[in-house]
Amino acid sequence: MTTTAVPVTTRKDWSSDQEVRWCPGCGDYSILAAVQMMMPDLGVRRESTVFLSGIGCAARFPYYMNTYGMHSIHGRAPAIATGLATSRPDLDVWVISGDGDALSIGGNHLIHALRRNVRVNILMFNNQIYGLTKGQYSPTSEVAKVTKSTPFGSLDTPFNPVSLALGAEASFVARTHDMDRAHMQETFRRAHQHNGAAFVEVLQNCNVFNDGAFEKITSRDNRPSMLIPLAHNQPITFGPEGEERGVIQRSDGRLEIVSVADAGTDSLLVHDENRADPSLAFALSRLAQGPYEPTPIGVFRAVERPEYGAQMSEQIVQTQEKRGLGDVAALLRSGSSWTVD
């Protein structure tokens, strides 16, 4: 490890020489740009940064970052990242995934990486469709979606990615969207700061197979009235004018969107991302039934919890302090040996 100061870099330094091959107009471009432009500000080194991915459109992302990277197999990036991040605590490990990769074929790896709290930043681009296989419904597609594989409409109830992550004991859960670079960068920065598994759902438009899936909430015109920005220690409010609507909690625990003028400022729910109990964050994640109702974005939950790789390393250190460094010759005699003269 070098001890010199982190060199000053620009977006160009973090961009590889590979031609980007997403469809023109794809939301992935703006996410890539947001990440490449943010990296110089994180104070990290390119050589200590790794982008890992599985399969899908989003999974091409590592090819475009001038860092170490691996484009692996479908759904397995969180597992591969777990091995890398725990064995190399000096690295910054990012996992780039999609709704099919993370929630369908790789669902098991995602939930276990989250519950273990491995220090990886998982960015899940959710476009509610399978893009690379040309337009089948995904585990986040709305019910009754008509696609090539569901000509009579899909039957499956979709996952809510934020709810799923919270249920999987994630210590950091956030949501952002591809139309707002500043919000993406702030959210990714927070994820990077977090010491543990960070899960970020990025609402992303697939303009070829599911165009406009989030338009009702993310278009510039609709945003003010349809996105509910979560800010730590602040009352939860939103609206075209800034604060005319807000979220309150009823006595039965239910959350409700109300007029601030009617309900009064004091009754508004104050967001606390550090709450140990995830139930309020979970309730916030259920506020919108889909991307057509006012939808919270930002950090839902950010709590400190022991990081998995550090604990693994600590067990080694403690054992070595107690037993000394392992001695192979002694190991082979650890049963009981006898000597033949």
Place this chain on the structure above:
Amino acid sequence: MIPGTTRAATNEMRQSVASGTQQTEQLDQVIVRFAGDSGDGMQLTGDRFTTSSAHFGNDMSTFPDFPAEIRAPAGTLNGVSAFQVHISDHDILTPGDAPNVLVAMNPAALKANLDLMAKGTILLVNSDAFEERNLTKAGYAENPLSDGSLGAYTVYEVPMTSITQEVCKEAGVKPRDAERSKNFFALGLVSWLYTRPIDPTLEWITERFGSKPQVAEANRRAFRAGFDFGETAELFESNYEVRPATFEPGEYVQVTGNSALAWGLITASRLAGLPLFLGSYPITPASDILHELSRRKEFGIRTFQAEDEIAGIGAALGAAFGGSLGVTTTSGPGLDLKSETIGLAINLELPLLIVDVQRGGPSTGLPTKTEQADLLHAMYGRHGEAPLPIIAPQNPSDCFAVAIEATRLAVKYRTPVIMLSDGYLANGAEPWRLPDVDALEPIDPAFASEPNHIDDDGTASFWPYIRDPETLARPWAPPGLPGLEHRIGGLEKADGSGNVDYEGVNHELMVHLRRNKIAGIADDIPLLEVNDETGDAQLLLVSWGSTYAAVAAGVKRVRARGMKVAHAHLRYLNPFPSNLGEVLDRYTQVLVPEINLGQLSRILRADFLVDAQSYNKVQGVPFRVGEIEAAIVALLGGM
């Protein structure tokens, strides 16, 4: 009385054996089979008898044979657990074909194992257990101890349960708990019968049950009572001695295949200077490797019990990308699940070790029983052209050397390597002369340290697929070094730059390069040795993996009958040693015994156009020496 070579009876008694009225006969070998309920502690009993025999200086080989159920209903045939041990005063290879003594703790244990017993052998039964309920559970209409059906055997009826309960009373344990010490009574009795020293076992009991002094005391009393019973009951005409075998001088331990494999991985990690990372999911019969590595954290080992088999190998591959020695351990069902990641590792060209402790398949199959039926899976079980090196240990202690050799190949050639162990090697034990660890060859990870390419604009860059012209291996550049940033992936890539490349001609080049890299390993491994004593045998036996022992022993027996037969053992299954074709050509007949339906013989036929004949058995147990002997004799036309 006991079949086998009985030497002149002698009155000489070993010091550790209390003198009695009986005589002590000398035997050159004996095979004891302990059998009881899964909860009766037969594995522990057999293992302890083995250890005291090993320390006494006998050569030995063991065969634990237990059901997949942890505790099947007590007293039933399904619940019978057995442990067979072969001890001798000379070099032996296998746990033996036919036991000389069966210790049966209940009717089910007798019934399940009686087929293995030749007429005239000894049955040592716990007569207390032969009551109506147990007889019914075992499916006996009549008590075999009284209906005359065991007339061909020498039966010793010993009330093991009641004596154990009696002697344990004073230890302060309840009769119900005391009953659980009856396996130590059996161990004591067998220890007397074969003049084993008793003090080491008494000390071992004290140590093992140290946290439960009452249990330790009960076990010591039961053990001693069993020993004394043999001496005083005047039931036995004599006891037996199996003298120490002649071993090469050195320090020895008793080792199972799984332990040797774990220790080999630790040693390899040291030799390569690479931290060991194990990603694994519990599965029989491989879990003991995970257990052993998990408790050795002083070696800096990271063990990761993953959410599934896929995550186990995924994490190991991630660690390998980061510069660790990545390992995953599994058995057949797990190998199925790991196939896709193995293909990725082949494409990424990263070192990775895959341990497959084979068991009976397909599907869940026979979890606790051995088989060699994963060879074709290891060889071909991936989509696309996806070759990798395969090595198989030939006996339990060889698992140590194979782990080191697999590491050498994986690191040098940047490739996943499959080790094919099996349930028999994994759980079987033998004496192992410890190697001089300081004399083992270091393994050079040869990490990339600087850029290896100049771009068109004159800047230095790193190309991940520029190959070593000798080995065709690509550079291994774990993250951390500036200037060597690179991306790799499962998509086809251009040789050299590693950039994604779908061109047909490039794909063909890469397929050939990956194939040639693995094929070239043939020049980096030892030539196949042939054991052909007279040099003019017409028949060649080819063994691989754990069939080594039975085949080598069978060849010995046939030669003792005056027949000529050659034997070659394949430790490397892919690539084969470069002289294999030439060796096969020298013989008019080739016989390949396998615990599968002929997988190696199929490859030999396909690769070398030889009429390799297959001799098969798939009963979840290793070959008996007698079976190999008979197969050879049948081919050679009898004599």
